[in-house]
Each structure stands twice: as C-alpha cells, then as structure tokens.
Amino acid sequence: MRAEDVGLYRSPARALLAAGRAERGSEGTLAVAASGTLLVLAAFSAVVTTVGDSARSLHGGVASETWTLSAMSLGLATALLGVGALADNFGRRRVLGLSAAGLALTSALGAIAPSMTVLAAARVLQGVAGAGIVASSLASIGHAFPGGRARTQATALWAAALGAGIALGPLAGGALAGGLGWRSSYWLQAAAAVALAFGSGSLSESRAEVKRPLDLPGLVTLGAGMASLTAGLIEGRTDWSAPRTIGLLIGGAGLLASFAAIELVRRRPMVQLRLFADPSFVASITGALFTGLALIGLMSFSPTVMERGLHLGVVASAAVLAVWSGTSMVVSLGARRLPERLSSPIRLAIGLTLSAAGELALTRVGGGSSWAALLSGLAVAGLGSGVANAALGRLAVESVPSDRAGMGSGANNTARYLGGAAGVALVVAIASSHGAGGDGLVRGWDAAALVSAALCLAGAVIAVVCGVRARG
Template identity: 30%
Template sequence: MSSQITERASTLSRSRRWAALTVLLFPVLLVSVDNTVLSFAVPAISGALSPSGTQLLWIIDIYPLILAGLLVPMGFLGDRIGRRKVLLIGATGFALISALAAFATDAFQLVLARALLGIFGAMLMPATLSLIRNIFPDAKERRTAVAIWASAFSGGAVLGPIIGGLLLEHFWWGSVFLLAVPMLLPLLIGGLLLLPESKDPNPGRVDPLSIVLVIFTLLPFVYAIKSFTTEPLYVVIGAVALSVASGVGFVRRQLAAANPMIDVRLFSNAAFSGALTVNLIGVFSLVGFIYFVSQHLQLIAGHSPLDAGLLMTPGLVLTMVFGLVSVPLAARFGAPAIMVGGLMLSAVAYAVVVFAGSSGDVFWLMAAFCVLGIGVGMSETLSNDMVLTAVPASKSGAASAISETAYEVGAVLGVAVLGTILNTVYAAQLKVPEALDAAATQAAVETLSGAHQIAQGLPADQAQALLASAAHAFDHGVLITSSIAAVLALVAAIVVARIIKPATR
C-alpha cells in the first residue's frame, strides 16, 4: 500500500501538479510573513508587554529554535505516517496557537505561544518540500517548482511588512498573529482536495533516543550563542558540551542503524554539504539584516511600520525575482557558480553597510538590502533543489527536513549571533542621563525600544540626548555586526566554491 501511495504522488496530471503546488505555497507564505511581521512588530510588542532584552530575543528566537530542533523528527514522522497528514495537523495547530498568541498579556505568554508555534511549524515545512519532491519527478519541472516554493518565502517577506504595517497602524500588535488563520484555511481545504498522500514505503523504526539526541544537539548550541554575554561561562560551556555530546551520539547511532532516521553519510556528498552551507548562510544574512534594519527604519529614521515595509519592498521583490531567474542562470552557468555568486553578493551587501552606510543613511541601507536580496534569491532556490536531488524520492522527507533545519538554524543564528553582538555593542556604547534610576537605566540599556520608552518620560533635553546616544550606539553595533556578516558570507563563498565541483548542475 505504501508503495502505491508513493507512486500515486508521482503520476499526477500536469494541472493537478501545479494546483497542488499552489496549495503548498500557503504554509510557506505563512511562515515567511510571520517572521517578517514579527520583526516589524518588535517596537509595538516592546511598548505593550515591556519585555527585557533577553525576553525580546526569546520572543523572536524561540519559534525558529524549536522549529530547528523538531524539523528532522517531523520530517521522519511525515515519511512514516504520511506527509499530507502531518502537514494538515501542523496547519490546524498553527492556526489555533496563532490566535492564542494574539491575546498574550505578558512576555512569558508570548514566548510560550511562539514555542508551541515552533512545534506545529516543524510539521509544515518538511512536508511541503518533500511533497514537491514526490509530486514533480521530472528534474526540470521540479527545479521550477522549488524556485516558486523558494520565491514564496520572499513573497511572504514582501507581504509581511506591508500587511503588518497596515495592521500595526490601525490595530494592536496581536493582530499580526491573526494573519495565520485566514492564510491556513485554503491549505486545509485545498490540502484535502488536491494534495496526494505520500510516505516512505520502507520507513525506519521509531527511535525515541535519536529524536532526543537531535533535539539536544541543536537547542543547547543555539542557547549557548544567545546567552554567552548574559550567562556565567560555565553555563555556556556546559551547553556547548551537551550539544557536541548529543551530536556525536546521534551520528554514531545513525551509522549503526540498519535504517536510520537520517543517513548521515549524505554529508560526505560534496554537493549535499555545500548546498546546506549555502542555505544556512543565505538565510543567516537575510534574517540578520532584517532584524536591525527594521528597527533602524522605525526607531531611528522615524518611519511608520507601513513606510518601513514599503522601503524594504524593492529588496524583497528582488529576492523573489532572482529566485526564479536563478533557474535559467543555473542551466547556463551551473548551479554552483550561481550559488557562490549569491553568497558573494551577500558579502558585498554587508560591506556596503560598513563602508557606505556608516552615517546610517536610509538610501545606502536600502541599496545594500537590494544587493542582499539578489544574492539570497540566487542561492536559496538552487541550494534547496540540490539537497533534494541528492537523495531518493522515498527519503525526501528526511532530506527536506535537513534542508529546512539548515534554513531555520540560519534564521536562528542570524538573530542570535548578530542580534546578541548588536545588543552587546549597543549596551556598551550607550550613555544614559545620570538622573535615571537603576530600573530606567537597565531598560534603556537593554534595547533600542527601551531607550525610546524611557525617553518619553524625560525632560526634552535629556530625552534628546538619550535618543541621540541610543541611535549612535545602535548604528555602531550595526557596523560591527555587518563586518562580521560580510566576512562570514565571503568565507562561505570560498568554502562552497572549493567543495562543490563546477560541473554540478
């Protein structure tokens, strides 16, 4: 029966295949919109819930953190019980929890809701990509489908700031979470009518220990990065040690298993490993950039959420356009060359911020974002397709889960690494008025939003001095984090160019 289900997924009519792809774009759009909207809602959430700097990072990070930890287990679950089934369960849970998140009354409740969203979100993403792998057996059609799938992330990022800006200007911050409900309804209806079920005809056995090990490989690692400036050194070292030990244990267990959850031998494939590197660094660059530029546009340049979203729209549109353009470019020049070129453009974009945008000029920031959008669009589509084509169709759930894990780990690290460094530099550079008490000083030092809130209760001269110092400290942090991101993207481009053979298509 399982083999019949898998075969059915690969013999759909042309119109049914593309209709099924349309349905699969809704969860992709949802996740992308959700991430972008949240970045733009940071000032509003800070004003309503008054989170600490650490809580603010957790509100942003806990969702992709949980998501990254569960993507591989959920991809395996989809291979075993059915990818469509897992997708629809995830969509239902995501919609319900999103509605609850909209009415959180404090930062802790919002962090908890975001964690639950991560659990259900982990059911959505591997299922979409693995279903595409089975619905489109033809390589040319599949690459186009993956390009459309990847461009949906950019499309969601375009819609997020605009729709979110409109909502934030007219409604409370929780309205951005309610977007999930109408967006998931077409998936639930269309999924039942159009999507074929598919699963691995020979799934591995359920291995609870492997699931625990993969979760404890990812979670402590990201926690260590996030907390290295706030927690004692022994806590950070302990988290890293736990991550390494769990990772080693997971790999050893998979190598010894007759039918492992993940075939870790795939990482010896240069194309597979190189594509994952491109995936991670590309998303790292994009998410990290959006994290700081959305705050700069609203809190320093003084734009409304809607105006900030409109300013970022050209860069996000270019991400989507070049995701589609990358397919014919890869056919002409080879996928590795296009992916390396995309990483190089990411490095150039951050270099523009460092050298030309040191004054915090919005024009240069947006120009840099356009260059970054082109680079990310070129690299992400091809990296996802390369990961999928490295494995048999029956293992597409696990492979897409690995690809999505790289994507989400990149998203987590983009905020965790760059956000933590930015906040650390900001706190060190900020000069607060001597008249502030300890609580007000702490609030101003922790986040840029906190400084703006404190300034509202100060005399005009003190408020102006605090805001000027906050703007300078924040932009100084942006220059340092941009320098680090530029170097990382450049190094990644060199590494990928060396490990992926130019002939790889």
C-alpha cells in the same frame, strides 16, 4: 471496425487524459505547497515589525525580544527532521493538513499571550507546526516533479514563495500593528492557516516506500542542543565570560555532538550521515546553514535598527526591508532561466557571493547616514538571496533519493533555521555590544553586517569546493 482497432484509438486518448490529470495534479500540488511555504515564512518574518510593540505591551526587555525573534527558528530547526520523516512515512498531504491546523492553533495562542514568555513559547510551537508545512510541501514538489527542467521551475517557484512570505510578513505585521494592534497579526495568521488546512485536501497523497521509525533520542538532543546554544548566544550579549554563558555554549555543542553520535549508530537515522559523502548534499546543508546565519540573522534584526537607530516608523522599516525580500522573490522566479550547465552548488556560490557584496554595502549606515544608505545593499543582498534560495530548493530534493525527499527537505531547512536562530542571537549580541541606545545599535550594525558578509563568503567557498568535487 475491429475491437483491437478501437483499442488502438482508445489507448492514446486514455494516455492523453491521464497525462492531463497528472499535469493538473502537479500544478495543484505546486500551488498548495507554494501557498503553505508563503504562509509559514510570512508568520516567521512578521514578528520583526511587531516584536517592539509586543514587548512594550507585555513589559519585556531586550532578552525577551531576542527570544521572540529566535523562537520560531528554534521550533523549525528542532522539528523539521522529525516531521520530514513523518511526512515520508504517513503521507505528505496528511502531515501538511495537520500541521496547518496546528499553525492555526499556535497562532491563536500568540494572539492571546499574556506575557512575552508565553508569546515566545507560542512562536516555538508555530515553528514546529510550520516545519510540518515546509517539509511536506517541498517533499510533495519532489514527488510531483521527478526531475529535469520541470523540477527546476517548480523549486524556483517554491523559492519565490519563500521570498514572498518574507516580504509580505513584515509589511502586513507592521500595518496591522499600527492600525489594530500587534495581536491582530497573529489572528490573521491563524485564519490563513485554517484556509490552508482545508486547501490541503486537494493534494494527491505521496509517501516513502519504506517507513522509518521516529528517532526520539535524536529529536531530543537536537532540540536541547539548539535551545542551549541559542540561550548561550543571548546570554553572551551581556557577558561572554560568565560561567552561565560558557556552560550553555559548551552544553549545546555537546548535545549536538551527541545527536551526531546517535545518528551514526542508529539503524535508520533521521539523517543518513553517509549522505555527507555526496558533495551536493554537503552543499545543500552548509549553504542553508550559512544562509540562516548570515542573511536571516542580519535581516531579522534590521527593522529594530531602523526603528531605534534611524527613527523610522514600523511600516516604513518594513517597506525598506522589502527591498531585500521583494528582490529575492523576483530573482528566485528568474533563477529558473539560468543555464542548466551551471550546477546547483555553483548557483548557490554565486548567490552567497552576491549576498556578501550586499552586506558589505550595508556597513555604510554607521556614519550618521540615513536609511537611504541601506537601499543599494539590500537590493544586492536580495539578488543574491534569490539565486541562493532557488539553488537550495533544488539541492534539497536532488541530493537525496526520491523516496527520502521529506528527509532531504527537512535536513536542508533544519540547517537554514538552525542558522537563523543562532544568527539572530549573534547579530543582537554584536550590535548590543557597541553601547546602549540608537547610536550604539547603528555602530553595532556595521560590525554585524561585516561579520555576516564574511560568513556568506565562507559559505560560497564551501559551495564552490562541493561543486568542483561533484563534477569529479
């Protein structure tokens, strides 16, 4: 046999082996990315069933509970854009591994917190570490699955992991708090983060072709603006007309406007504002923002209403909430089977509309009804969340150039958790304004659910407009 003939036989074999290795590498990337996202969202959501016990143990009030509920959202929103840039520049595997180690340390800090102030600070730092995991995970998926049906399926699985984390966090947190105390939840998070740090070594490294400098002025103004707005919403719970409340809200808006101005003049900004000319990018950002405002905010507060207003136990409240998060997880997996002719913005609009319908159904709890009145609304809202989360995961990576997948996922998730931090504070402010005690919380819940449904519908309208514009 001639040498060139041997080459003809070897080349296809080598190509097949290379393709097999690439496929296994992509599957491994998806497994680690999904596991990391699940862990971050479990840590994010576990607090909804442990915050009451921690506040009683550490002598905290409603304001400290609200800060603790909002704190991880604040850390995520502040850091996601910055760590997205770091992941693009220095490697997504490296950032994921370091962030997992950081999550382990900050979770341990939460476990030993001597006060609610320290616990809230630990939650902010958990958010910063979690931001590195979420941004590098989704960016790694964008690199491993360049496009087409494979990317749709991968981002649907990522969204399902997001839903699974939100479902498991409150259940695990509530069960541990009831048996071993609220601190055990943070120790479990720390142990899982250590395992993720070791598992991240199996990822193949990827990074952007051209590095971007870290935008410190942008990071500072974004973080300070978010903190000021959140503080203003928390203070508004007692008096919206107080000079302190008004000053915090105006100051936060001014700082966020400064952030936008900084990004406009920087040569290499964290967020390329010209991307807002792309309707798909606008849908990605506004959809994530309204998801945080209208869904994360309301659902994060729901266990408190169930415990104090409907007199359910911690684990029972988590189980009821799992109707929403569990449905969301299952639907996220099934969303990959939706027809390809449905664009991502239109899928997002469908998801937000269904979520609005579910939240409208949740307003029935106010008339002395039991927790069972929540079930149908939570199921419909979960259906909508699943469709919306799958669409947002896909939009995050398809609405930006492939070498800026970290920025795309960072911007998308920043908007989600910016909305989440503001949404929690807004829901608490609305619910608390209807009187103290359990009855007041239940009446306030109806109003908060109605406002959240209206926000979902507003997000759906924007998504439809973006979808129509994207088709030209």
